[in-house]
Amino acid sequence: MDEALLRSLTPGVIGVLVRRGADFAAAEDAVQEALVEAFEAFGTGAGAQAPPRDPKGWLVTVAWRRFLDAARADTARRRREDRVAEEPPPGPAPEADDTLRLYFLCAHPSLSPAAAVALTLRAVGGLTTRQIAAAYLVPEATMAQRISRAKRTVSGVRLDRPGDVGTVLRVLYLVFNEGYSGEVDLAAEAIRLTRELAARVEHPEVAGLLALMLLHHARRAARTAPDGGLVPLAEQDRGRWDTALIAEGVAVLQAALARDRLGEFQAQAAIAALHADAPTAGETDWVQIVEWYDELARLNDSPVVLLNRAVAVGEADGPRAGLAALAPLDPALPRYAAVAAYLRERDDDPAEAARLYAEAALRAPNLAERAHLTRQAARLNTLLRGAAPDGP
Known part of the structure; x- marks a missing residue:
C-alpha cells in the first residue's frame, strides 16, 4: 500500500474507531500504529507482502486490536473496555x-x-x-x-x-494559505482535502472554497521570478497559468452560484475568476470586480476586504476614487501603506508613493514581499533623482 492510499484511508479508519467507542486521542494513536504496521508489512522492501484486497478493512481491524490492547493495559479504562468489547466486530463502514x-x-x-x-x-x-x-x-x-x-x-x-x-x-483555507514549505505542499494538500469534503457534503460554500483554491493555485507558477522575487498579478506571464485548473475552478464556481446561496468564498472565487478570464491585465473587468467586492463586503466588511476593494475601485474609477475608498480605513492595517503607495503613484505623486513603499516594506509579512516593496521604493527614488533639477 503506497503512502497516498494510506493517507486517504486514515480519516475513515479513525472515524470508525471513534464511532465504535474509542476516544479521539486513543483512536488516532491506534491508527498511527496500524499505519506503521502496514508500511512494514506491505512496503517496498525485501520480504514485503502483497497488500490486502480490502486495505481499509485491514487497517480498521489492526487499529481496533491496538486500541483494545491499550485499553486492557489501563485499569482506569476497564469499564469502557467492557462496553466497547460488546460492539460488533469492526469492518468497513x-x-x-x-x-x-x-x-x-x-x-x-x-x-x-x-x-x-x-x-x-x-x-x-x-x-x-x-x-x-x-x-x-x-x-x-x-x-x-x-x-x-x-x-x-x-x-x-x-x-x-x-x-x-x-x-x-x-x-482548510488557513492550510491553503501556508502554501509550500518543507517536503509538504500545503496548498496542494488543502485542495485534496477540500475535494474530499466537497464529495461528502452538498454545500455551495464548500464548492466556493474549492473553486477559489483552484483559481489561485492556477497562477502559482507565474507568481515568482527565476530569482525567487515576487511577481505582481499585473506583471505575471499569463501563458504560465494552468488553464485546466482555471477551467475546473470556473465550472465548480458556476455550479455553486447556480444554487443562489451566495457566500464569502463564492464571492472571492468570482473575483478570482474575473482575473483569470482576462487575456491581459489591461483587459481586466474591474467594474464587475468592484461589484463583486460590494457583494463580498455585504457578507463580510472586514478591513482586508475593504482594502482590496479600494484597489479595485482605483482601477475601475481612477486612483483618486481608490484613495477616497481607502481613506476611512485604519492606516495601521497590514498592506495599507502598500495600497496607498500604488494609488499615489498612479495619481502622479511619486515622492509620496516612494515614501509609502518604503514604509510598507518595513511592515511586510515576509521577505519576498519586503524585497518587492523595497525595489518599488528604489525605482521611484531613482526616477525622482533623475528628474531633479541640477544645482547652481
Missing part, C-alpha cells in the same frame, strides 16, 4: 459519514486555529508530526505538543449534532 465527522471534530470551535490546522493535517490529511512541523518551520517536539493538546481537547467531544461547515472551511 460508510466512509463518507465517518470522514465528515472527523472533519468537524478536527475543526471544533474549542480549538485554536493553529491547533485545528495541525490536527486536521494529522488526522484527516494523514501527515506525520515531522512533516507538519517542517511545513510550519517549528521543532517537531513543539508540533507534537500542539497536536497532543488538541487531541486531549476533543477527546470528550460528542458529535451527535451536525458540525459547523464554516469552521471546517476556515481551517
Whole structure:
C-alpha cells in the first residue's frame, strides 16, 4: 500500500474507531500504529507482502486490536473496555459519514486555529508530526505538543449534532494559505482535502472554497521570478497559468452560484475568476470586480476586504476614487501603506508613493514581499533623482 492510499484511508479508519467507542486521542494513536504496521508489512522492501484486497478493512481491524490492547493495559479504562468489547466486530463502514465527522471534530470551535490546522493535517490529511512541523518551520517536539493538546481537547467531544461547515472551511483555507514549505505542499494538500469534503457534503460554500483554491493555485507558477522575487498579478506571464485548473475552478464556481446561496468564498472565487478570464491585465473587468467586492463586503466588511476593494475601485474609477475608498480605513492595517503607495503613484505623486513603499516594506509579512516593496521604493527614488533639477 503506497503512502497516498494510506493517507486517504486514515480519516475513515479513525472515524470508525471513534464511532465504535474509542476516544479521539486513543483512536488516532491506534491508527498511527496500524499505519506503521502496514508500511512494514506491505512496503517496498525485501520480504514485503502483497497488500490486502480490502486495505481499509485491514487497517480498521489492526487499529481496533491496538486500541483494545491499550485499553486492557489501563485499569482506569476497564469499564469502557467492557462496553466497547460488546460492539460488533469492526469492518468497513460508510466512509463518507465517518470522514465528515472527523472533519468537524478536527475543526471544533474549542480549538485554536493553529491547533485545528495541525490536527486536521494529522488526522484527516494523514501527515506525520515531522512533516507538519517542517511545513510550519517549528521543532517537531513543539508540533507534537500542539497536536497532543488538541487531541486531549476533543477527546470528550460528542458529535451527535451536525458540525459547523464554516469552521471546517476556515481551517482548510488557513492550510491553503501556508502554501509550500518543507517536503509538504500545503496548498496542494488543502485542495485534496477540500475535494474530499466537497464529495461528502452538498454545500455551495464548500464548492466556493474549492473553486477559489483552484483559481489561485492556477497562477502559482507565474507568481515568482527565476530569482525567487515576487511577481505582481499585473506583471505575471499569463501563458504560465494552468488553464485546466482555471477551467475546473470556473465550472465548480458556476455550479455553486447556480444554487443562489451566495457566500464569502463564492464571492472571492468570482473575483478570482474575473482575473483569470482576462487575456491581459489591461483587459481586466474591474467594474464587475468592484461589484463583486460590494457583494463580498455585504457578507463580510472586514478591513482586508475593504482594502482590496479600494484597489479595485482605483482601477475601475481612477486612483483618486481608490484613495477616497481607502481613506476611512485604519492606516495601521497590514498592506495599507502598500495600497496607498500604488494609488499615489498612479495619481502622479511619486515622492509620496516612494515614501509609502518604503514604509510598507518595513511592515511586510515576509521577505519576498519586503524585497518587492523595497525595489518599488528604489525605482521611484531613482526616477525622482533623475528628474531633479541640477544645482547652481
